[in-house]
Amino acid sequence: MAEEKKQSFLHGAIILMAGTLVVKVVSVLFKVPITNMLSESAMSYFETAYTFFNLFSTLATAGFPIAISKIISENSVEGRYRDTKKILKVSLAFFSVTGLLGTLIMFFGAGAFAGMIKNPGATFSIMCLSPAVLFLCMMSAYRGYAQGHSNMVPTAVSQVIEAVSKLGIGLALAWYLTRQGFGMEITAAGAITVVTVGTMVALVYMVLNYT
Numbered sequence: 001m002a003e004e005k006k007q008s009f010l011h012g013a014i015i016l017m018a019g020t021l022v023v024k025v026v027s028v029l030f031k032v033p034i035t036n037m038l039s040e041s042a043m044s045y046f047e048t049a050y051t052f053f054n055l056f057s058t059l060a061t062a063g064f065p066i067a068i069s070k071i072i073s074e075n076s077v078e079g080r081y082r083d084t085k086k087i088l089k090v091s092l093a094f095f096s097v098t099g100l101l102g103t104l105i106m107f108f109g110a111g112a113f114a115g116m117i118k119n120p121g122a123t124f125s126i127m128c129l130s131p132a133v134l135f136l137c138m139m140s141a142y143r144g145y146a147q148g149h150s151n152m153v154p155t156a157v158s159q160v161i162e163a164v165s166k167l168g169i170g171l172a173l174a175w176y177l178t179r180q181g182f183g184m185e186i187t188a189a190g191a192i193t194v195v196t197v198g199t200m201v202a203l204v205y206m207v208l209n210y211t
Contacts, residue, residue, distance in 0.1 A: 011152075019156025026163040030170060034191060037174045041121060042184035042191075049125035049192050052106060052113055056133045060102040061095070065144035072148020084148065088210070091141040099137025106130035124189035128196060135199035142206035154209050158202040165201045170194035 035043060068091050075083045106113070110126035139158060146154040174191040182190070 013152075015152040015156050019152075019159050023159050023163040026160070026167050030163075030167045033171055034174055037171075037178055038188060038191065039184050042188040044119055045122040045125045045185060045188035046192050048114065048117060048119050048122035049129045049188075050195075052126055053129045053132060053195070056102040056106050056130075057136050060098040060133055060137045061140050064091075064095070065140040065147075068141065068144030069148040072145055073150070076149055084145070088141065088145045091144065092138060095137040095141045096134070099134035102133040102137070103130045106133055121185045122188075124185050125192045128189045128193040130196075132196040132199045135196070135203045139199065139203045139206055142203075142210055145210065146206075154206060158206055161205055162198040162202040165198035166194050169197055 034046075038046065068087065071087055072084050075081075075087065107127050107130040110123045110130070111120070113126055114120050114122040143155045143158070146152070170191055173194060174187060177187040177190045
């Protein structure tokens with residue numbers, strides 16, 4: 001039993017490592033051309049929005065996915081599978097509330113946050129990225145549930161889906177907005193909106209996987 005658990009852990013670790021590697025490669029393929037497309041000021045809007053997104057998503061989840069994974073694992077080992085489903089439902093409800101709260105604060109406070117770091121042009125980018133906080137929080141519940149069952153595939157696949165969506169849609173949208181002559185604030189906001197779209201698509205995958 002211990003040997004099977006060890007093999008399962010190693011298998012899961014390899015899957016996560018492979019997924020992370022793909023995400024890193026895709027991120028580089030996205031960042032290099034997007035940096036060339038956007039001006040220096042537009043990139044600052046993009047990066048500012050990302051900074052606040054990371055802050056709010058971290059605060060909204062606060063390490064709870066790891067705790068969920070641990071609780072799910074304990075109940076799964078003891079054969080209490082109905083309890084694991086209940087834990088998933090409670091986790092989704094909790095993360096929906098914290099994620100929505102984070103999204104609302106980030107959206108309505110976008111102007112103030114951008115002003116705090118003297119980069120008011122980032123306001124639209126922050127607003128466009130704010131829904132991703134809710135999507136990421138909800139996805140964290142599903143990822144914790146999957147990892148609690150020693151199934152790392154959904155987490156790895158959702159990460160790759162998120163990255164590939166950002167690459168394909170993001171570059172196409174940034175190229176289009178640039179060619180159409182939109183201002184850098186709009187172009188940066190459009191480019192970063194694909195992060196929101198990517199998290200939404202990844203969340204849909206997780207929902208379909210566990211429905």
